[in-house]
Amino acid sequence: MCWEINVSSVFLSIDSGTSSIRVSFFSEEIVLIASESIERSVNRKFSAEQEWDYTRKLIRRIIEKNPGYKIKAIAVSQFLSWVMIDKDGNPLSDVIMYTDQNLKEYTEYLSKNPLLDFYKKTGRDISADMPIFELIRIKNENRRMYDKIYKMIPVKDYINFKLTGEIFSDYTFSCYGSVFNIITKDYDDEILLSFNIEKDKFPELRKCNSIIGMVNGKVASDIGLAEEIPVAAGGPDGSIGIIGIGNTKKTSAVSIMGTTDVFFANSDSCLIKKIGKELVKNIHPLEDNYLLGGPMGFSGGTINWLIKFLNGQYSLENLNEIAEDIPLGSGGVMFIPGLTGERAPFWNPKIKGSIIGLQPYHNAGHMFRAILEANSFTTLKIIEIIRCQGADVNNIITGGGGSRSNLWMQIKADITGIPVMVSSEKETTSKGNAIIASLAVNNRSVIPEPQIRHVFYPDKEVHEKYHESYNLYLKFIKLINEIY
Secondary structure (H helix, E strand, C coil), X not given: CCCCCCCCEEEEEEEECCXXXXXEEEECCCCEEEEXXXXXXXXXXXXXXXHHHHHHHHHHHHXXXXXXXXXXXXXXXXXXXXXXXXCCCCECCCCEECCCCCHHHHHHHHXXXXXXXXXXXXXXXXXXXXXXXHHHHHHHHCHHHHHHCCEEEEHHHHHHHHHHCCCEEEHHHXXXXXXXXXXXXXXXXXXXXXXXXXXXXXXXXXXXXXXXXXXXXXHHHHHCCCCCCEEECCXXXXXXXXXXXXXXXXXXXXXXXXXXXXXXXXXXXXXCCCCCCCCEEEECCCCCCEEEEEECCCCHHHHHHHHHHCCCCCCHHHHHHHHHCCCCCHHHCEEECCECEECCCCCECCCCCEEECCCCCCCHHHHHHHHHHHXXXXXXXXXXXXXXXXXXXXXXXXXXHHHHCHHXXXXXXXXXXXXXXXXXXXXXXXXXXHHHHHHHXXXXXXXXXXXXXXXXXXXXXXXXXXXXXXXXXXXXXXXXXXXX
8 A cells, every 4th residue: 555645744853862853854644754963962961952952953954945844743852851940941950861860869868768669659769860859959959049940841841842832741751750650640749748849840741642832933933933833742752762663562562772772561550560670660652551661771872982982993883793703692791881870670870881701802892792782681681570560572673773783683682582673764753753743633543553674583592592691691780789
């Protein structure tokens, strides 16, 4: 069946990742028409105003280069980041990133609230990278600034505010915001009281595909947009990428492999049954069910670090070629890639990148392969926990930059023992935004089936051989956890 593409009307996607911002036009059939991007690096602190400046320039550019299209709706996605704003919507702080940690406030909170069942309410254990601890730090150290804070919002909601003048957030992003109860789908009064933070410091919530406002006249004339274009609430980039990749099967998990690998499987229940606190449970961006999994450690980011550490002597392609000939187990090298701390399922923000087993004959290929194996070992651990929950994962659909490494995908299949399917969709999050925008104006009612470029099947013999290395890796993680 061939689609007859209507190119007169489009959806505008705005995807802000850790390394670039991309704006795209998609047709009503969710087919990519045009895209513009800008690379920019975000340090531990960066400016929300600068983020908006980049965004509006990109919107203007794509409109100027592709005249004649009518934008039906807009959706924005963003990596995990927050900003404090005053009543006029002006930022009062630099952006708070998911890599930021407030260990002092975190430690003090735990000592005062040892019995609060945080996990049962929020679907995640408490951690030092939660943005609430930055809010507490400000309250403790700069009460005048704290009193000026009107809302703490995700940065994508700051972009939405600049577009519409309205301040809302979405349920899925709020799952990461420390004080949201996934059962009641509202901010939790008991948790807020334990933090001694007022509920009105947080924005009102909507579904990801709800319209939160219309493009206002001032910004329309500045950028070249038409007025009264609906803007959807949007959501976190990893979760929106799951929609873009087309995960419709309950037994399929999705792995969006960017700077951080975001891994989630579908779950019918918000209740945690047989597992501990290793995974997070989020409200699905579209459905009434949940996502079980979590953002993993710094995997793609660690590979980028390795390339820089080697002074650019090796490209990603070179490393893949060298590591191809290295036997499983990476010659005894093990690499914990948690350069910014470990997240799901180990959850220790203090862990640093750690290597053991180095010998004189080891080279860059051994280190590279050890990173790929570490990511795959962690993936297997998450799958085992999901199965203890009573759900199942029969295959993994991958997207993002990491999925373009055939070696990585084969290692992931061999270690997990299940097929790894690589999506042919290069910009999964942008496509997810387009679907969100289309649902906001009732243009589509279903998530499209996954478009698969290639399937990597596990080698059963190799899978068995990896068993010993997997157990050693878990011991390594346990040891490092005790050290840090």
